[in-house]
Amino acid sequence: xxxxxxxxxxxxxxxxxxxxxxxxxxxxxxxxxxxxxxxxxxxxxxxxxxxxxxxxxxxxxxxxxxxxxxxxxxxxxxxxxxxxxxxxxxxxxxxxxxxxxxxxxxxxxxxxxxxxx
Amino acid sequence: xxxxxxxxxxxxxxxxxxxxxxxxxxxxxxxxxxxxxxxxxxxxxxxxxxxxxxxxxxxxxxxxxxxxxxxxxxxxxxxxxxxxxxxxxxxxxxxxxxxxxxxxxxxxxxxx
Numbered sequence: 001x002x003x004x005x006x007x008x009x010x011x012x013x014x015x016x017x018x019x020x021x022x023x024x025x026x027x028x029x030x031x032x033x034x035x036x037x038x039x040x041x042x043x044x045x046x047x048x049x050x051x052x053x054x055x056x057x058x059x060x061x062x063x064x065x066x067x068x069x070x071x072x073x074x075x076x077x078x079x080x081x082x083x084x085x086x087x088x089x090x091x092x093x094x095x096x097x098x099x100x101x102x103x104x105x106x107x108x109x110x111x112x113x114x115x116x117x
Numbered sequence: 118x119x120x121x122x123x124x125x126x127x128x129x130x131x132x133x134x135x136x137x138x139x140x141x142x143x144x145x146x147x148x149x150x151x152x153x154x155x156x157x158x159x160x161x162x163x164x165x166x167x168x169x170x171x172x173x174x175x176x177x178x179x180x181x182x183x184x185x186x187x188x189x190x191x192x193x194x195x196x197x198x199x200x201x202x203x204x205x206x207x208x209x210x211x212x213x214x215x216x217x218x219x220x221x222x223x224x225x226x227x228x229x
Contacts, residue, residue: 009157034217043121043207043220044160090159092218104175105150105211105218109159 002027002095006108013081014116021076021111023091032094033074034105035065037087044090050074061085081115088112119143123208123221130198130228138193138224140208147213149191150175151183153204154223160207166191168213198228 003026013019025031032051036044048059055067065076074091091108121142130136142149147168152160162175164183172183180202182194191210195202205225209218 036220041223043222044209044218046217046219049217104162104165105209106162107152107160109157 002031002093002104002106004091004093004106004108006089006091006111008111009109010112010114012114012116015083016080019076019078019081019085019113019115021089021091021113023074023076023108024072025074025091025093026072027093027095030096031074032096033065033067034092034094035059035063035074035076036090036092036107038090038110039087047076047089083115083117086113086115121208121210121219121221123206123224125224126222127225128227130195130226132199132228134198135194135196136198137195138206138208138226139190140192140221141190142208142210142219143189144210144219145188146210146216146219147188148211149185150209150211150218151181151191151193152207152209153177154207155204163193163206198226200228202226203228 005024034049035047038044048057050057050067058064088110090110094105124139150165151163154160161177166172166185169188184192205223207223208221211218
């Protein structure tokens, strides 16, 4: 079975400082990894994904994420946080080789990011 | 480009009532999903449809049924609503393979 852990329920960071939102995963095969953002009373918006290739993935709104296979991690980062980045962030994983289950996208519980002016 | 459209946006049901949540996508995606979102629980998969004509249970299927009406539409039915089904429901779709999921705006359901 595949799973995702986001160890921090909430992350607080000052505006202009770098931010990191942590994610670790577990799959039996190779992972497809995703980050999504959710603003209040809205659906989830795709930020970035890792499929294969370069371990550093760049996405929307200046976000990037680093895939680390040995640590089974996919942490979301941004060099300089904005107040408008305050939202709920979800990490998700799909197993490349789990047959019918490869259609399943498993989400973490989410991390609330608060950027303080 | 509408993407994924869910109806209704809000609904209040009494315990024991039934209702169907509708979802349609216009991106020609093969796979569609229903999730529920509860505080502190993240998103949990209820049912999914890998392709037209197939449906499979996810993590929390009890109390729900689904229908993949055609390639565009995937509905979720609550036959006898219970307070435990109070939640925000999201429909999503993906291409097969490596594509990211696109989400609807959600349906906020309250069962009293």
